[in-house]
Amino acid sequence: MPLNPIYPNAPLVEVVFEIRFPGEPAIECHRDQFFQLIRSEYKNVWVPNLREGQAPALTPYHFKSDDGLCTVMTAINRLAFSTKKYQGFENFKREVLRLMGLFTDSYEIGKLSRTGLRYINVIRYVPQDQKLPLSDYLNLELKLPDVFPGEFKKLDLAFVSIVKGGSITTRLGHMEAKDGSGDAILLDFDFAKEGNLDVKEISSYLDESHTSTKAFFESVLSEGYLRFVKGETI
Numbered sequence: 001m002p003l004n005p006i007y008p009n010a011p012l013v014e015v016v017f018e019i020r021f022p023g024e025p026a027i028e029c030h031r032d033q034f035f036q037l038i039r040s041e042y043k044n045v046w047v048p049n050l051r052e053g054q055a056p057a058l059t060p061y062h063f064k065s066d067d068g069l070c071t072v073m074t075a076i077n078r079l080a081f082s083t084k085k086y087q088g089f090e091n092f093k094r095e096v097l098r099l100m101g102l103f104t105d106s107y108e109i110g111k112l113s114r115t116g117l118r119y120i121n122v123i124r125y126v127p128q129d130q131k132l133p134l135s136d137y138l139n140l141e142l143k144l145p146d147v148f149p150g151e152f153k154k155l156d157l158a159f160v161s162i163v164k165g166g167s168i169t170t171r172l173g174h175m176e177a178k179d180g181s182g183d184a185i186l187l188d189f190d191f192a193k194e195g196n197l198d199v200k201e202i203s204s205y206l207d208e209s210h211t212s213t214k215a216f217f218e219s220v221l222s223e224g225y226l227r228f229v230k231g232e233t234i
Contacts, residue, residue, distance in 0.1 A: 006086075006087065006088045006139055007048070007228075007229045007231065008229075008230075009228055009229045009231055010121075010229055011121040011122055011123045011124070011229070012086055012119060012120070013084060013120050013121065013122050013153060014082060014083070014084050014086075014118075014119075014120040015082070015083055015086045015092060015117075015118065015119055015120075016080055016081070016082040016116070016117070016118040016120075017080065017081055017092075017096045017116070017118075017206060017209075018073075018078060018079070018080035018081075018114075018115070018116045018118075019078065019079050019080075019100060019112050019114070019115050019199075019202065020077055020078040020111055020112065020114040020115075020116075021077060021078070021109050021111060021112045022077065022111065022113065023077040024076060024077070024107050024109060025076065026107050027074065027075070027076050027107050028076050030106075030107075031061060031074065033106050033107075034074065034102065034103055034106050034107070034229075035063060036207055037102045038063060038072060038099065038102065039063070041065060041070075042054065042063035042065055042070070042071075042072050043063075043066070044063070044065070044066065044068075045061065045062070045063055045064075046061070046062035046064060046065040046231075047061055048060065048061065048062075048111075050167070057086060058075055058076060059075060060073040060074055060075040060078070060080070061073070061074050061075070063191065065155070065184065067085075069083060069084040069127065070082065070083045070084070070085065070095075071083075071226045072099060074103070079100065079103050080156050081095065081096050081099050081100075083095075089210050093203070093206055093207075093210075096101045096202075097202065097203055097206075100144075100199075101204050104192075104199050107189070109199055110198075110199055111196060111197065111198065111199065112198070112199055112202075113194065113195070113196075113197065113199035114192060114193065114194045114197070115192065115193045115197060115202065115205045115206070115209065116190050116191065116192045116193075116209075117190070117191050117209035117210060117213055118188070118189070118190040118191075118203065119188070119189055119190075119213055119217065120176065120186075120188045121145070121186070121187040121188065121217075122184045122185075122186060122187075123137050123183045123184055123185040123186075123187060123225075124182055124183070125137070125182070125183060125184065126182065127182075127183050130153050131151050131152070131153065132151070132152040132153060132154065132155055132174055132185070134152070134155070134185070135222065136222065136224070136225065137185060137221065137222055137225045138172075138187070138221060138222055138225075139219065139221060139222050140172075140220060144160040145193050153174075154173075154174040155172065155173055155174050156170075156172075156173040156174070156211070157170075157171070157172045157173065158170070158171045163191075163212060163216075164208070164212070165193060165208055165212065165226070166191055166193040166194065166208075166212070167190050167191075167192050167194075168183055168189055168191050168192075168212070168213070168216060169189065169190045169192065170187075170188070170189045171186060171187075171188040171189070172185070172186065172187060172188075173185070173186045174177050187220070188219070189216060190211040191212050191213045193205055193208070204225060
């Protein structure tokens with residue numbers, strides 16, 4: 001089996017890696033400098049639609065690929081890469097490091113305050129008796145006082161767990177498709193490292209984040225659903 005296999009039935013819909021750093025005015029003044037380096041792949045520019053009270057410099061510009069599935073987001077204090085066509089960690093990492101290298105070299109970014117690797121999963125299911133079938137898909141038990149029923153119709157939770165090397169923010173909830181195509185469980189988790197981080201260590205931070213999120217993902221899925229995700233069952 002490959003070191004970082006692509007699960008054939010993964011519910012993954014989007015992956016994001018972000019770096020944050022102390023604000024650098026050169027980014028706002030010379031945004032075109034970085035854009036020129038990536039415009040052959042990300043030529044479509046989406047500018048912020050600001051609301052009252054928002055700071056333009058803190059609101060990212062989006063540079064998108066022609067198919068709209070990959071996005072580079074830049075602001076005065078952060079850079080992120082997002083993809084909706086994830087083709088395995090090694091391919092994702094290669095593009096992240098290329099973009100981060102071009103960006104940090106262009107604006108002489110040396111220190112980071114945060115890195116974050118986020119995986120957004122949407123687990124579709126067929127509703128039965130209006131119950132949210134958490135146990136069919138997730139190895140997760142919510143302990144509540146006896147006065148609360150043990151079954152849910154809808155759920156919306158967010159919590160932060162302290163783990164080795166950082167923290168994982170998890171969002172878990174019920175989703176209903178706007179087009180009426182069915183219901184789904186949102187499983188969204190973001191592994192973050194915070195502190196005085198070195199830009200030269202982005203590769204190792206990304207590897208560490210991936211190792212932690214992969215272990216989290218596999219442990220939180222129920223045994224049966226994990227086998228399905230891996231393509232071992234139908």
